[in-house]
Amino acid sequence: MISIIELNRIMGSGFLPLACDCTVNADGSLCIRIFEPVSGRVDLLLTRVSPEGLDSIRSISNLIGELRTEIKAGRRGFAAVG
Template sequence: MISILELRHIIECGFLPLSCTCTVNPDGSLMIKVFEPSSGRVDLLVTAVTTENLTSSRAIANLIGELRAEMAACPAMLHEGDGAVRGLTEPSQR
């Protein structure tokens, strides 16, 4: 199993050259915020990503790929609420 620190680091590095902060919510889910480092403009905010299925490098890469695709499809859109990012086909992975 991947530690939460390592998981956060992998996700944060997955969005370079943009900046990403990945924080742990009190319930153990993750909040992922991707933003432009020079302007601070937020490109993506997902508030409740569950970690139970993020147990392999493939699962983490799939999550990052889905979030990057969502960012490309809906620029500068914030995603909040239940943690589900609209438009993704496999919400069970979050």
């Protein structure tokens, strides 16, 4: 996996005008929160995403596309992805 700083930068740019915050859980999985920056409304929250395979711009771009689809479908959160 690339650094969490770089992942946040790429993911953030992929969801504009929404904001995206990625953090690493104690077990090494990721917590991804996509939200409206002014109101703080959370559009999607994933609490246990496997970082496995998130090692290239292409793989992260594919994840962004999948998450955009979930947001459009009206889903708000998942326990695990990947």
